[in-house]
Amino acid sequence: MGIELGLSRISTLLSKLGNPQLTSNYIHVAGTNGKGSVCAYLSSILSTSTDFKIGRFTSPHLIYKYDSVTLNNRPVAKDIFYQVENEIISINKRYDIGATEFEILTATAFKIFNLENVDIAVMEVGLGGREDSTNVIIPAEFNKEGKIVKKGVLATGITKIGMDHENILGSTLVEIAYQKAGIIKPNTVNVIDGTNEQDVLSLVSEISGKLGSENHEINPSSKDINTSFGTINLFESPLKGDYQLQNISLALKIVDLITPGLVRTYPSQTHISHQSILKGVQSTSWPGRLQTVQYKDKEILLDGAHNGSAAIELKKYIDSTYNDEPITFILAVTKGKDLAPLLSQLIKPQDNIIVTNFGIVDGMPWIEANSTDDLARECGKYTGNVSINESIEDILNNVKEKNVIVCGSLYLVGEVLRLIKEY
Structure with a gap:
């Protein structure tokens, strides 16, 4: 089963598991680009600033399926992941719930967080927000003294919103923003990237106001x-790219806002300070985004840029790093993506393009790469230097050019990282 939004199946599935999602506090993050980085900053800072067990759920996985679930910034043990997942698959079949693969993955994360006694889980939305399976979590409740008396969502965050998944989320930024803003919870705090379009900011402010949620727009004026x-x-921050200014600022604002409640409720476990936050920022790791790697004797830049907004940011980095030198792009793009906004931002006439493929994505059988012929044809509109090679391993073994960048899909980036790991 492919993408099918809605909360009824995941709610039924979790109820059969004893509602494991009710045993942790949460920070919930939505957005088109940057939400993974924000989640990485948050889980790292909370790990260095508290004695809590910190969980994180992000998707898609980069190398292995179980990478989606981390405990104190390390992937959950493979055997634990598959043991829990198999139990959930069995329950899904037994009760004929019809949960999608992503709903099963989300339920697996919640169950692992429950079994591992996770105190705070940082949850990345899979698609949209309002009807995404991660959105079954409920707001935390506080007493008059500001102590947490019922665990739940402590804060929500919304990163930069752009055009992506229009066939599911809507054809305008405002329609897409409405879906993303569906994660905002009553009487909690929300932080949004203030560089979003004004229509988006106004909508999120309006939705927050109606829910009694405190809304904060962040737009730092300096580094x-x-x-x-x-x-x-x-x-x-070890993460590259000027756009990380917005991501780190959003994460830091969330930490600021949830700290008083944590200190009041868990004083002996909360040690948030300038030093602990600094250590958390410096320790943040988020592979596959402007990541330089070595494959045999070659230096390669990996970036998961897969839409127009992400391509703009990658282009800024290329312009500031490679001084208008020719780039060799190794490209694969997920089927159904609008190619023009991605390719038009990146490719110059002097660039060299090697169009390739990625294999079956574990746990996401509906994902497939765009036809290499179609992608090569589109790339040919911007440069005459286009070739096709279906084997990413063969490309990496034989590429002779310098300034090599792998992009267009996180699934392709994941395959390269897997090859490096196995090399």
Whole structure:
């Protein structure tokens, strides 16, 4: 079963599991680009600033399926993941629930967090937000003293919203934003990237207001980011790209906002300070995004840019790093993506394009790569230097050019990382 939004199946499935999603606190993050980075910052900062067990659920996985679920920033043990997943698949069949693959994956994450006594889980939305299976979580409840008396969502975050998955989420930014803003919960806090279009910001502010949620727009004016605990500079982040300024600022604002409730409720386990936050930022890891790797004797840049908005950011990095030198792009794109916004941003006439494929994605059988012939034809509109090779391993073994960039799909990036790991 492919993508099918809605909360009824996941709710039924979780009820058969004893509602494991009710045993943790959550930070829930939606957006088109940057939400994975925000989740990575959050889980890293919370791990260095508290004695809590921190879970994280992100998708799609990059190398292996179980990478989607982390405990204190390390992937859950493979045997635990598959043991829980198999139990959930069995329950799904026994009760004829008809849950999708992603709903089963989400339920697996919730069950693992429950079994592993996770205190705070950072949840990345899979698609949209309003009807995404991660959105079964409910808001936390606080007493008059500001202590958490019922676990749930402590804060939501919305990153930059762009055009993507229009066939499912809507054909305008506002329609897409309505879906993303569906994660905002009553009487909690929400933080949104303030560089979003004004129509998007207005809609999110309106939705937050109706729910009694405190809405914060972040738009830092410099690379020095002010927090309640002091200033953090963007250069402390190991993640590349100017756009990380927005992502790290959003994560830091969420930490600022949830800290008082954590201190009041769990004083002996909460040690948030400037030093602990700095350590968390410096320790953040988020592979596959402007990541430089070595394959045999070759240096390669990996980036999961797969839509127009992400291509703009990758182009900024290329322009600032490669001084208008020719680039060799190794490209594969998921079937159904609008190619023009991606390719028109990246490809120059002097660039060299090698169009390739990626294999079956574990747990996501509906995902397939665009036809290499179709992709090559589109690339040919921007440069005459286009070739096709279906084997990414063969390409990496034989590419002679410098300035090699693998992009167009996280699934392709994941295959390269898997090859490097196995090499």
